[in-house]
Amino acid sequence: MDQVLAVLVGCFMAVGIYLLLSRSVIRMLLGLVVFGNGVNLLIFTAGRLTRAAAPIIPAGLAQAEGPMANPLPQALILTAIVIGFAMFSFLLVLAYRAYQSLDADDTDTMRVAEPVDAPNPPLSY
Amino acid sequence: MIESVTAAGDWVLVLPLALCLLGAALALILRRDRALVLVMSLLVIAAVIACEVVLLLRVYEAGPLSMTMGKWLPPFGISFTADLFGAGFSLTAAVVTLLVLVYYEGDRGSGLDVNFHAMVLLLLAGVTGSFLTGDLFNLYVWFEVMLIASFGLLVLGGRPLQLDAAVKYGFLNFLATSFFLLALGLLYGSLGTLNMADIMRVAPQANMAAMGGIAAILLLAFGMKAAVFPLNGWLPASYHAPPPAISALFAGLLTKVGVFALLKSMVVLLPASRDLLEPVLVALAMATLLIAPLGAIAETNLRRAIGFLLIGGVGAVLVGIALPSLDGVSGAGLYIFHAMLSMTALYLVAGLIERATGATDTRAMGGLYAASAPLSILFFVLILAVAGVPPLLGFWPKLLLLQASLGQGGWSGGLLAGALVVNAVLTLIAGSRLWAHIFWRAAPDGAAPAVVGSVAVWTGYGATALLVLLIVAAGLWPNALFEILAKGAPDLLDPSRYVTAVGLAGGVP
Amino acid sequence: MNTIIFRTMAPIIVCIMLVYAVYICLRGHNEPGGGFIGGLIAASSIAILGMANGAEATRRALRVDPLSIAGIGVQIAALSGLASLFTGSPFMTSIWLYLELGETIVPLSTPMAFDIGVFLVVFGTISAIALGLEEGEAG
Numbered sequence: 180m181d182q183v184l185a186v187l188v189g190c191f192m193a194v195g196i197y198l199l200l201s202r203s204v205i206r207m208l209l210g211l212v213v214f215g216n217g218v219n220l221l222i223f224t225a226g227r228l229t230r231a232a233a234p235i236i237p238a239g240l241a242q243a244e245g246p247m248a249n250p251l252p253q254a255l256i257l258t259a260i261v262i263g264f265a266m267f268s269f270l271l272v273l274a275y276r277a278y279q280s281l282d283a284d285d286t287d288t289m290r291v292a293e294p295v296d297a298p299n300p301p302l303s304y
Numbered sequence: 305m306i307e308s309v310t311a312a313g314d315w316v317l318v319l320p321l322a323l324c325l326l327g328a329a330l331a332l333i334l335r336r337d338r339a340l341v342l343v344m345s346l347l348v349i350a351a352v353i354a355c356e357v358v359l360l361l362r363v364y365e366a367g368p369l370s371m372t373m374g375k376w377l378p379p380f381g382i383s384f385t386a387d388l389f390g391a392g393f394s395l396t397a398a399v400v401t402l403l404v405l406v407y408y409e410g411d412r413g414s415g416l417d418v419n420f421h422a423m424v425l426l427l428l429a430g431v432t433g434s435f436l437t438g439d440l441f442n443l444y445v446w447f448e449v450m451l452i453a454s455f456g457l458l459v460l461g462g463r464p465l466q467l468d469a470a471v472k473y474g475f476l477n478f479l480a481t482s483f484f485l486l487a488l489g490l491l492y493g494s495l496g497t498l499n500m501a502d503i504m505r506v507a508p509q510a511n512m513a514a515m516g517g518i519a520a521i522l523l524l525a526f527g528m529k530a531a532v533f534p535l536n537g538w539l540p541a542s543y544h545a546p547p548p549a550i551s552a553l554f555a556g557l558l559t560k561v562g563v564f565a566l567l568k569s570m571v572v573l574l575p576a577s578r579d580l581l582e583p584v585l586v587a588l589a590m591a592t593l594l595i596a597p598l599g600a601i602a603e604t605n606l607r608r609a610i611g612f613l614l615i616g617g618v619g620a621v622l623v624g625i626a627l628p629s630l631d632g633v634s635g636a637g638l639y640i641f642h643a644m645l646s647m648t649a650l651y652l653v654a655g656l657i658e659r660a661t662g663a664t665d666t667r668a669m670g671g672l673y674a675a676s677a678p679l680s681i682l683f684f685v686l687i688l689a690v691a692g693v694p695p696l697l698g699f700w701p702k703l704l705l706l707q708a709s710l711g712q713g714g715w716s717g718g719l720l721a722g723a724l725v726v727n728a729v730l731t732l733i734a735g736s737r738l739w740a741h742i743f744w745r746a747a748p749d750g751a752a753p754a755v756v757g758s759v760a761v762w763t764g765y766g767a768t769a770l771l772v773l774l775i776v777a778a779g780l781w782p783n784a785l786f787e788i789l790a791k792g793a794p795d796l797l798d799p800s801r802y803v804t805a806v807g808l809a810g811g812v813p
Numbered sequence: 814m815n816t817i818i819f820r821t822m823a824p825i826i827v828c829i830m831l832v833y834a835v836y837i838c839l840r841g842h843n844e845p846g847g848g849f850i851g852g853l854i855a856a857s858s859i860a861i862l863g864m865a866n867g868a869e870a871t872r873r874a875l876r877v878d879p880l881s882i883a884g885i886g887v888q889i890a891a892l893s894g895l896a897s898l899f900t901g902s903p904f905m906t907s908i909w910l911y912l913e914l915g916e917t918i919v920p921l922s923t924p925m926a927f928d929i930g931v932f933l934v935v936f937g938t939i940s941a942i943a944l945g946l947e948e949g950e951a952g
Contacts, residue, residue: 218486225493262448266478277467291468292541300604309901318904329887374905
C-alpha cells in the first residue's frame with residue numbers, strides 16, 4: 180500500500196508543478212493546492228499506514244487497548260490543511276483583486292512592479 | 305508528565321509570544337480608536353523587549369533555556385528553546401519593530417491602515433516564534449503566521465503596484481513553505497521526531513542518503529525564504545511596493561528568519577548532510593555575493609536597488625554556513641544582527657528620501673544634499689556600514705567571515721574570501737553611485753524641489769537616526785557582541801548543552 | 814436564492830445550527846468535535862443568515878463586529894494558556910476545576926476555555942470573510 184501511495188504522491192506533485200509552470204494565475208493557484216495535497220498525503224504515508232483503531236482512548240481508561248493509529252501525522256496534516264486553506268483563500272482573493280485592478284490573469288502581462296521597458300541606468304559616475 | 309516545578313522566571317521564554325498575540329488581538333478589537341491602538345502596541349512591544357532582555361541575560365549566564373508546553377515530555381510535547389543566537393535575534397527584531405512603528409507615525413500619510421498595528425504585532429509574533437521555537441513543525445506554523453501577516457501588510461492600501469507585488473511574493477513564499485512541509489514529512493518518516501534537540505541526537509545514526517536529500521529540500525525551501533541567488537526573484541519584485549516602513553520591517557525581519565533557519569538546519573540539525581552539500585553552498589554563497597550588488601548597480605528604482613544590496617548580505621551569511629568553523633558561525637550570526645539593523649535603516653532612509661523628493665526612481669532625484677545634509681550623512685553612513693567599512697558594525701562580521709575562509713584553507717576558502725572582498729567593493733560602488741545620483745549631482749530638469757521638514761516627519765528622522773546611532777555605537781564598541789558570540793557560537797557547533805537543556809540528554813534509545 | 818420559503822426557514826435553521834455548534838464545541842473534549850468544527854458550523858449559519866437577510870441586517874443582528882469576536886477568541890485562548898503561570902507548570906498546562914452542582918459534577922478546565930477561544934476565532938474570521946464576500950456580490 181505504501182508503494183501505491185508513494186506513486187500517488189509523485190503524481191500529485193508532478194501535476195502540481197506542471198500547473199505551477201503555467202502563466203495563468205488561477206492555474207498556478209490550483210497547482211499550489213494540488214502540490215499541497217501531495218505534501219499532506221506524503222506526511223500521511225510517512226507516518227506509517229496501519230490497520231488500527233482510531234486514536235481515541237475510551238472513557239475510563241488511561242491508555243488504549245490494542246494498537247491504535249499514529250495520531251501525530253493526523254494532527255500535522257490537520258494543521259497543514261487549515262493553514263493551506265487560509266493561504267489558498269487569501270491568494271484567491273488576491274488573484275481576483277489583481278485581475279480587477281491590473282486586468283491581467285497572465286503573469287507575463289503583470290509588469291507594474293517590474294517594468295519591462297525601463298531605460299538604461301545613468302552611465303555617469 | 306513532567307513532575308518538576310517550572311520556575312515562573314522560565315516564562316520569559318513564552319511571554320514575548322503570548323504578549324504579541326494578545327496585543328495583536330487587542331489591536332483588532334480596538335481598531336476603531338487608532339491612537340489607543342498605537343499606545344497599546346508601543347507598550348506591548350516595550351514589554352516584549354523587557355522580557356527578551358531578561359531572557360538574553362539568563363541564556364548568557366546559564367546556557368540554553370527550554371520549556372515544553374503542557375507538561376508533556378520533551379520529544380512529544382512542543383518545546384520552545386532559546387539559545388543565545390535565537391534570544392539575541394528576537395530581541396533585535398523587537399527593537400527594530402518598535403523603531404519602525406515610531407517611524408511609521410511620521411510617514412504614514414493619509415492612506416488607509418485599519419489593521420496595520422494588529423498585523424505588525426502578528427508579524428513580530430511569527431518572527432519571535434521562529435527564533436525561539438525548538439520544534440520544526442512549530443517553526444513551520446510560525447513561518448505561516450509570519451507569511452499571513454506579511455501578506456496583509458504588503459497589500460495594505462491596495463494600490464495596483466502592491467497587488468502585482470503580492471501575487472509574486474505570495475505564490476513563491478507559499479511554494480517555499482510547501483517545500484519546507486515536504487521536507488518535514490520526509491524527516492518525520494525517517495526519524496520519527498520533529499523536535500530539534502531530538503533530531504540533533506538521532507540524525508547521525510540515520511540513513512545518510514535520505515538525510516542528504518532532506519537537507520537539499522530544506523536548502524531549497526529556506527533558500528527561497530532567504531532570497532539566495534537563483535531563488536531571489538520575489539524579493540526585488542515585491543519589497544519596493546508597500547509603504548517604506550513596511551518594506552523596512554520586511555527587510556529587517558523576513559529574510560533573516562529564513563537565513564537563520566538555514567543556518568540552524570544545516571549547521572546544527574544535519575551537519576553531516578551539510579558536508580555533502582558544501583560545494584553547493586559555496587557556489588550559492590559566491591553567486592549571491594557577486595551577482596546581487598551588480599543588480600544594485602544596474603537598478604534605478606531606489607528601493608529595488610536596496611533590495612539587491614539586501615540579497616548580497618544574505619550571501620555573506622551563506623559564507624558562514626559554508627564554513628562552519630567557530631569564526632564562520634560567529635560571523636554569520638553577527639552578520640544577521642548587522643543586517644537586521646542596517647537594512648531596516650536603509651529602507652527607512654529611502655522612505656525619507658522618497659518623501660522629500662516625491663519620486664521613487666533615482667533618475668528623477670538629485671541635489672538633495674543642498675536640501676538636507678543630515679539625510680545625506682545618514683545614507684552615506686549606512687552605505688559604508690553595509691559595505692563593511694571599519695569601524696562600522698558591518699566590518700566585524702565580514703572580518704570574522706574572512707578569517708574563517710582564510711583559516712579554512714583549500715580552494716573553497718580562497719574563493720569565498722575573494723568573493724567577500726569583491727562583494728564589499730561592488731556594494732561600495734553601488735551605494736556610492738546611489739548616493740551620488742540622489743544627493744550630489746544637480747537635480748534633473750523638471751524635478752520637483754525637495755521638501756524636508758514638517759513636525760510629523762521628525763519622528764521619522766528621529767527613529768532612523770536612533771537606528772543609525774545604534775549601528776555606529778555597536779561598531780565602535782563591539783566587545784559585548786563578541787562576548788555573546790564567544791558563548792553562543794560553540795553551542796551551534798556542539799549542541800550538547802542545547803540537548804541537555806531540552807531534557808533529552810543521555811544515549812540514543 | 815432569495816425566495817420567501819428560504820427567508821422564512823433561515824432563522825429556524827440558524828437557531829438549530831448555532832445550538833448544535835455549541836454542543837459540538839463542548840463535546841469536543843472527549844469525543845470527536847471541538848472548537849474548530851463548532852466555529853465552522855456557527856459561521857456557516859451566519860453565512861446562511863447573510864444570504865437570506867442581507868449582510869447589513871446580519872451585522873446588526875450580530876451586534877459585535879465579527880473581527881472583534883475573533884480578537885476576543887484569541888485573547889481567551891492565549892489567557893487560558895497563561896493561567897498555568899500561577900501553578901508552577903509550563904505554558905498551556907491544563908488546570909481542572911470540578912464544580913459540584915447537586916448530583917452532577919461539572920468539570921471546568923483551561924482546555925475548554927482554549928476551545929471556546931478557538932470557536933470564537935474561527936466563527937469571527939469565517940463570518941467576516943463570508944459577510945464581506947456577500948457584501949461584495951451585492952455591491
